[in-house]
């Protein structure tokens with residue numbers, strides 16, 4: 602099987618695909634309308650990870666340099682613990698750094714051990730809490746932050 606990993610930006614035409622991946626991936630998926638609205642927003646971006654040419658994971662971001670926010674990250678359940686989530690985030694962080702982004706933010710359910718471990722592994726640190734931020738079930742959010750080193754200069 603060809604397991605080569607490739608990445609491509611998500612466009613508005615990918616809204617249905619991403620909404621379906623949300624349903625397969627996350628307990629509280631964004632509806633199609635929310636995904637479509639995100640992908641048509643001037644500050645909304647998406648990145649798709651393909652494994653052997655098939656959609657395997659995705660990332661949704663809000664980007665307003667020098668800041669960015671990770672809104673969603675998901676890897677299909679059958680493909681987890683193979684480094685795909687890490688590959689997605691690393692690719693996005695490298696691109697964001699090249700675009701002059703230095704400060705990343707996100708929120709995560711305090712019980713989401715997999716996401717928390719992934720973020721921490723990539724250098725994200727806790728920077729606050731939002732009590733009872735989530736519903737169904739009600740749960741606190743941990744706010745996390747990542748500082749990216751400044752943009753590479755020619756000759757670096």
Ligand SMILES: CC(C)(COP(=O)(O)OP(=O)(O)OC[C@H]1O[C@@H](n2cnc3c(N)ncnc32)[C@H](O)[C@@H]1OP(=O)(O)O)[C@@H](O)C(=O)NCCC(=O)NCCS
Pocket residue numbers: 626627672673674675676677680681682683684685686687688709713714715716718719720722
């Ligand atoms: C979070 C998520 C994207 C991780 O994707 P993944 O491809 O399985 O992650 P990786 O294989 O790249 O894991 C990288 C590291 O993260 C940590 N990690 C990932 N899943 C973990 C788990 N279930 N338990 C503990 N640590 C975990 C580990 O440190 C792991 O490295 P290792 O496998 O060498 O130990 C995936 O579990 C997922 O899609 N979850 C549902 C969606 C979600 O909750 N998204 C976050 C909120 S939007």
